[in-house]
Amino acid sequence: MNFDLSINNSGVATLLFDFKNEKVNKLDGNTLLELKDHLATLSRDNSIKLLVFKSAKAAVFIAGADINEIKDIRSKEEAYQKAGIGQKILHQISQLPFPSLAVINGACVGGGCELALACTYRIISDDKKAVIGLPEVSLGIIPGFGGCVRLPKLIGLQAALQMILSAKVVVAKKALRLKLVDAIYNHTLAEQSVNDFIAQLLADKTLPKKLLKQRNKTLSQKLLEDNPLGRKLIFKKAFQNLQQKTKGFYPAPFKALQVIETIVDLSIEDALEEELHGFSEVAVTDISKNLIQLFFTNEALKKESGISDTTITPQQINNGAVIGAGVMGGGIAWLFSNNNKNVRLKDIQWDAVAKGYQTANLYYQQMNKRRKIKPNQIRYQMNHIAGTVNYNGFKQLDIAIEAVVENMDIKKSVLAEAESQLPKNAILASNTSSLSITEMASDLKRPENMIGMHFFNPVNRMPLVEIIPGKQTSPQTIASTVKLAKQLGKTPIVVGDCAGFLVNRILIPMLNEAALILQEGGNVTEIDHCLEAFGLPMGPFVLADEVGIDIGFHVASILEQAYGERMQVAGLFKHIYVEEKLLGKKSGAGFYKHPIKSPRRYNKNIDTILTFYRAEHHIKLNTFDNELMIDRCILIMVNEAIRCLEEGVIENPAYLDMAMLMGTGFPAFRGGLLKYADNQGLQTVCDKLMQLSDQYGSRFAPAALLIEKAKNGQTFYEGEKHE
Ligand SMILES: NC(=O)c1ccc[n+]([C@@H]2O[C@H](COP(=O)([O-])OP(=O)(O)OC[C@H]3O[C@@H](n4cnc5c(N)ncnc54)[C@H](O)[C@@H]3O)[C@@H](O)[C@H]2O)c1
Known part of the structure; x- marks a missing residue:
């Protein structure tokens, strides 16, 4: 009753x-x-x-x-x-x-x-x-x-x-x-x-x-x-x-x-x-089923502690530091301050610290515009941030998150320096988007306290934080960072320590595939519109311009090094960054032109670049219909997602789908990459990948787990039960 x-x-x-x-x-x-x-x-x-x-x-x-x-x-x-x-x-x-x-x-x-x-x-x-x-x-x-x-x-x-x-x-x-x-x-x-x-x-x-x-x-x-x-x-x-x-x-x-x-x-x-x-x-409708599934996944994630041992109590983190006051450092400092946690924002020079303050202030001004905060409250919240160029006060901290440039040697030296200043139980986290956490922790005295905490850009809008334990990271450190991310209002998802972790490892191949289609005869705006019509929040070239072609290329190169041929960076991508020096929105031009006061428009110089590039590389031009463009760009992600499951980068298919939703804006109505594969039918997906593999290269060769599931008539979401 x-x-x-x-x-x-x-x-x-x-x-x-x-x-x-x-x-x-x-x-x-x-x-x-x-x-x-x-x-x-x-x-x-x-x-x-x-x-x-x-x-x-x-x-x-x-x-x-x-x-x-x-x-x-x-x-x-x-x-x-x-x-x-x-x-x-x-x-x-x-x-x-x-x-x-x-x-x-x-x-x-x-x-x-x-x-x-x-x-x-x-x-x-x-x-x-x-x-x-x-x-x-x-x-x-x-x-x-x-x-x-x-x-x-x-x-x-x-x-x-x-x-x-x-x-x-x-x-x-x-x-x-x-x-x-x-x-x-x-x-x-x-x-x-x-x-x-x-x-x-x-x-x-x-x-x-x-x-x-x-x-x-x-x-x-x-x-x-x-x-x-x-x-x-x-x-x-x-x-x-x-x-x-x-x-x-x-x-x-x-x-x-x-x-x-x-x-x-x-x-x-x-x-x-x-x-x-x-x-x-x-x-x-499938859409309703997909959205309901996501609701349950969200509820399940709220209960996740990141570890299976229920006897471990996570540390309470109140005082932190962010090292590196760039785009990400400023954003993470804002996040701490907005959640009433004190944060020291450290960089090498005061100019850089000031830029970090500017980022934090910008996010508060955006809140103010949406009437989420009053100007006098902004001052109060900003007071939680203390800029610095030295390590004073680090002895009192619970965590330091490094967000310096994406370079292993620099990160290692910054982390070692910070470790020597922090109390013994303090956590050291890295906001790296692609580098190995295990390698980063290898010279530390307390590698058990080191973990990856990958926030996404812009920090004020992106809900996901990938939590990446290295080989020696302790369960206590994992549980504490998961708890911290939740207290900061984010959704933490624990993923394995591999190049690109989960989200970038799956996303970058899509950007690369779009560049391949382009160099083989595609058209920037057509490819973008096609994927936007599929439901992506922005097409691959708009995204590349937003993220920065330099950053995209850098991460793509790291993935190529780690995964070899199947992630070989598209020659055109390299050409556009290295030869043409187009960076995207931040430099005013990439695949699109980005005037300050008017909306972006296609960068017509790309036509000339394409003509030369195609001629120089003797590329036979093809035409692509929408279905083919979607299959190439989406199924390459589906396949990589399945590989991540296979390798245990993440165990739960629903968490993988949620990570892609929150980390890349993959459309909720599709339910996620693996749900999309389930809805298409795994045998269909497998057959399509085989065809693509025959036609475009072995990067499309279906993952073993997909072949097995398709053969057994299974799905990724089989037997999902919800409390
Ligand atoms: N920008 C993104 O979209 C994004 C997203 C997620 C993660 N990341 C990762 O976050 C990290 C920072 O990226 P960013 O875009 O904010 O870089 P950025 O270039 O904007 O900022 C880096 C900052 O680090 C500072 N710095 C360099 N060496 C330092 C040192 N020894 N001590 C203190 N500060 C130092 C620089 O002065 C600079 O202010 C990178 O690892 C990057 O891969 C970036």
Whole structure:
């Protein structure tokens, strides 16, 4: 039993929701049936004056429907039937012969929000954990328990579209402003405040009217939303915004929009029916399954400690240093300061330190623009950063992260110097993007304290940190850096110590392949557009320009050294960097021109370079259709990803996919590289790679693990179970 029913002398029935053996309350199939029985019993009881929904969980009212059940839905009919059950039961709440009240003490999302919407009244705690919203579209579905129907009626069309299409939740104050809740209660005196509200609701006959009246639409809402022309405009604008934001890759928000537009004038029953059909259509798509899988992966990663030994307690890291105040050093210093951790920012010269400060300040200014921080707070946060050109104060530090130039000898000497200044238990981390951590630690006195901590550029936007233990790194060091990365608001993923680690090792071959296609007859903008249409956030040449052709070339060369022929750097890449000295955005020109004040445009000089390069190397020109370009660029990554699994660089396919999503922006709707391979069919992928290998070279030869899985009819995500 997940609901506890009590009825007091005043006729107040309370259903206390306490989902057994779980941290959160979920509306799974059984719970909904239990609720149905309670509602049936209560509706026959003439003594009931009010039904109150409460949660026994500290930080959660109701987290939604059971996502596992949604994930398992296989057909539209099943989706219709399952969502229909929940929708009807919640509809019964709205049809009860007495009013109902949702007391929202914590997260009230998805199905939980829909339950609250079916109640007559809603009050919410002022605790910051109390949030309310309908984030269904982030899982590739739409609200199916009445949310699309009731939210627009309650808070108005524009506000409802904004909430549903953005999948964003709101805190108490905003919920009240939107009229999504009727009142806010004080969480420190929760019981008293809630009881007072209930007592008043029962005693003061004018209060219900007052509460309903305060929900009346504003004049501007009425003018725009209550006339067909105004509504048409709202829907048109919402569609355009969606198209711009999602590039049409995510069908769920479009479906939600379409459903809401269709039901605007329908009776509630017809509207609910329409919502069910919309839900059934999107719930069975691969995209929804992919997004749900990513949700579970994210939840699993939150629980990861990085080690299997549960007896080890990670160190608490409060004071750190970043050595090297360049692009990355400045970014990492910002990250520490923004999370209220003190950080010394060391470089060789004050000029360089000043640049690091500038990077940190730039990130704060960007936050300020988005109204995430106030100017006076910036000064306070920046005070966590102490610039320096010496090692004073290093004796008090818990960690030092080096972010000096990507050169093994320089890194080794910087690390040895830092080690001699740090206390014995302090961690030494490197932000290297490609160099061996084991090699870097080889001359240290305490190699067990050394680890790779690979942040991505720009540090303020990229959520991933690759954590790379060397051969001698201790479990304690791993667990402590994983914990630190989480405290800094990042997602740490532990990967093996190989050249390029996980993300760059998989990504760089794609950039290289794009350059090969180009030198064989392709076209810069066509290749970029083709991969953008596949879903990548930017095409390979835009990316190369953004990262810096020099940096890309440097890492690609390291990978070639480590992996040999299959990662041989495309001759054109080398030519463009070494001979033409094009660096990309930072130098104003690369594959594109990057004027300061106007958008990038194709660099026509590339045409001349290509003509000469192709002639000089006697290249026979080919044409490429989109499918071939996608196969070459994406399957080369898929194959490398499988090799990483094979070699144990990472064990969990879902973590690999998440790393590529967070580290490169691989499109979430595709679910990740390995999920993409699963969805294509491993035999198909294997066959395509064999063909590509015959035609373009052995770098495409399918990995042994792929051949084996394809032969056995397996997938990478087989048997995924979620708690
Ligand atoms: N830029 C990126 O996109 C990116 C992304 C991830 C990781 N990385 C890695 O981060 C590291 C730094 O990269 P960056 O782009 O910030 O480089 P950068 O050239 O912008 O900055 C390097 C800084 O290190 C300083 N430095 C050099 N020797 C030093 C020493 N002995 N002591 C103190 N400071 C010293 C330099 O003065 C310079 O300020 C590299 O290992 C790089 O591979 C870079």
